Amino acid sequence: MSILQWVVASAVSRWGDDPFARGSWSLIGRGGTPRHRTDLGIPIGSRLKLAGEATHATRAAMTHGAYEEGARAAAWAAELGHSRVAVIGAGVAGLAAARTLTDSGIRTRVLEARNRIGGRTAPAEVGGFGFDLGANWLQQYHDNILARLAERLELPMVPTDFTDPLVLGTPHTTPKGLEQELRTRLAAAAEHAGIADVLDDWLADPGTWSPDDIRRFVDAEIVMDSGAPLSWLSARHGFEPGVGEGDRWIVGGYRPLIEHLADGLDIHLNQPVDHIRLDADGVTVSGDTRNLRADAAIVTAPVGVLAGGGITFDPPLPATHRTALQRLGMGRVEKVILRFDRRFWPPHPAGYYRLHGPGHNCVSEWLDATAADGTPTLVGLFAGPWLDTLWSGPDAEVTARTTAILARAVGVTA
Numbered sequence: 001m002s003i004l005q006w007v008v009a010s011a012v013s014r015w016g017d018d019p020f021a022r023g024s025w026s027l028i029g030r031g032g033t034p035r036h037r038t039d040l041g042i043p044i045g046s047r048l049k050l051a052g053e054a055t056h057a058t059r060a061a062m063t064h065g066a067y068e069e070g071a072r073a074a075a076w077a078a079e080l081g082h083s084r085v086a087v088i089g090a091g092v093a094g095l096a097a098a099r100t101l102t103d104s105g106i107r108t109r110v111l112e113a114r115n116r117i118g119g120r121t122a123p124a125e126v127g128g129f130g131f132d133l134g135a136n137w138l139q140q141y142h143d144n145i146l147a148r149l150a151e152r153l154e155l156p157m158v159p160t161d162f163t164d165p166l167v168l169g170t171p172h173t174t175p176k177g178l179e180q181e182l183r184t185r186l187a188a189a190a191e192h193a194g195i196a197d198v199l200d201d202w203l204a205d206p207g208t209w210s211p212d213d214i215r216r217f218v219d220a221e222i223v224m225d226s227g228a229p230l231s232w233l234s235a236r237h238g239f240e241p242g243v244g245e246g247d248r249w250i251v252g253g254y255r256p257l258i259e260h261l262a263d264g265l266d267i268h269l270n271q272p273v274d275h276i277r278l279d280a281d282g283v284t285v286s287g288d289t290r291n292l293r294a295d296a297a298i299v300t301a302p303v304g305v306l307a308g309g310g311i312t313f314d315p316p317l318p319a320t321h322r323t324a325l326q327r328l329g330m331g332r333v334e335k336v337i338l339r340f341d342r343r344f345w346p347p348h349p350a351g352y353y354r355l356h357g358p359g360h361n362c363v364s365e366w367l368d369a370t371a372a373d374g375t376p377t378l379v380g381l382f383a384g385p386w387l388d389t390l391w392s393g394p395d396a397e398v399t400a401r402t403t404a405i406l407a408r409a410v411g412v413t414a
C-alpha cells in the first residue's frame with residue numbers, strides 16, 4: 001500500500017510563482033545593510049511611503065515587523081494631516097496601517113490585488129481545519145505586538161523549540177561552538193562578501209571542524225531561513241535575527257488575527273495597482289479597473305513586486321529607494337501541509353523535525369501540527385535548489401514527492 005493513500009488532505013504554497021509576492025520574505029543581499037531597509041521606508045515627499053516587513057531594520061521578514069511598519073506609516077500620514085489615504089495591499093502591514101488610520105477617523109481605502117486578505121500569512125482551510133500557507137509562528141514572542149493581540153483574542157498557541165530538532169534520516173547534532181564560529185567569520189567578512197565566500201574559505205581550511213557539520217549547520221540555519229543562494233546573501237547582514245526566540249504557532253492559523261485587524265475596514269479585493277502618480281495636490285493610484293485619488297498613499301507590496309516593476313511611480317522612486325531595492329531581495333521557501341489518517345513519524349517533545357536533502361543547500365523542516373484537531377498533521381517547509389524539481393507540476397505531484405521524501409527519511413516504504 002502506498003503511503004500516499006494515508007494522506008487525507010494537503011495544501012501546497014507557490015510563493016516563487018506568486019506575482020503579488022515574488023518570493024517568501026525580504027533579505028539583505030551582497031553590499032546591502034539594514035540601512036537599506038530603513039532607506040526604503042523613508043517617506044517620499046509628503047504623499048508617499050513604502051512600508052512592510054522589508055522596511056523594518058530589526059524585525060524584517062516577520063509579521064510583527066510588518067505590523068509595526070504599517071502602524072508607523074499610518075502615524076506619518078496622520079501627522080501630516082491627510083484626510084484621505086490609499087493603502088496598497090491588505091497583508092499585515094496594510095491592515096495595520098488602515099486599522100490605525102480608520103480608528104483615528106481618517107478616510108482610508110485599501111486596494112488589494114488578490115481575492116483575499118492576509119498577504120503572506122495566507123490562511124487556508126485544509127481538511128476542515130485552519131492552517132497557514134505563509135507565516136505560521138509568532139516569533140520573538142515576548143516582544144511581539146501581534147502576540148499580545150493573539151492573547152487578547154485568546155487564540156490557542158503552542159511553543160516550538162527550534163533549538164531542539166529531531167533530525168530525520170541520518171541523525172545529526174551540531175557540535176558546540178560551531179554557530180559562534182560561523183557568526184564570528186561572517187561578522188569579519190568584507191562588506192561586499194557573500195555568505196558563500198565565507199563558507200568557501202572555511203571549507204578550504206576547516207581546522208578541527210568537520211565540513212559535513214559546517215554544511216549541515218549552514219543549510220539548517222541560513223538556507224532554511226532565507227531560501228536564497230548563499231552567493232547572493234550578504235555575509236555580514238544576510239543572517240538576521242528572528243527564529244528561535246520563543247516562537248509559538250497559532251493553532252487554527254493566523255485567520256482570526258487577520259480578520260480582527262480587517263474588521264470594518266474599507267477593503268477592495270481584486271484591485272491590482274500598477275501605477276502611482278504624485279502631484280502637488282495628492283496621488284492618483286491606478287489599476288486595470290479604477291483610478292483612485294487620495295491625499296497620500298501607503299504602499300505595502302513586497303520588495304519582489306516593487307523591484308520587479310509590478311508598480312511604477314511617476315515621478316520615479318528616488319535614488320535612495322532604488323538603491324535599497326537593488327540591495328534587498330526575496331528568497332524562496334515553500335510550504336506543504338500534509339494531513340494523514342495515521343501517524344508514522346517518531347514522536348518528539350519539541351514537535352520539530354529537520355530533514356536534509358540529497359544535495360548541498362537542500363533542506364526542509366517540519367512542524368508536527370497534530371495538536372490542531374487530533375488529525376496526524378505535518379507542516380513542511382522546503383528551501384534550496386531541490387525546489388526546482390519538487391515544486392514542478394500540479395499540487396498532487398508536489399504532495400506525492402514531499403510525502404515520499406518524508407516516508408524514506410522515517411523508514412516507511414513510500
Ligand SMILES: Cc1cc2nc3c(=O)[nH]c(=O)nc-3n(C[C@H](O)[C@H](O)[C@H](O)COP(=O)(O)OP(=O)(O)OC[C@H]3O[C@@H](n4cnc5c(N)ncnc54)[C@H](O)[C@@H]3O)c2cc1C
Nearest residue numbers: 052053061062063089091092093113119120135136137273
Ligand atoms: C512560507 C512562509 C512562512 C513564513 N513564516 C513566518 C512565521 O512563521 N512568522 C512570521 O512572523 N513571519 C513569517 N513569514 C513572513 C510573513 O508572512 C511576512 O513577513 C508578512 O506577512 C509580510 O507582511 P506585509 O504586509 O509586509 O506583506 P504581504 O503580506 O506580502 O502583504 C502585501 C499585500 O500587498 C498585495 N499586493 C502586492 N502587489 C500588489 C499590487 N500591485 N496591488 C495591490 N496589492 C498588491 C499582496 O497581495 C499582499 O496582500 C513567512 C512567510 C512565508 C512566505
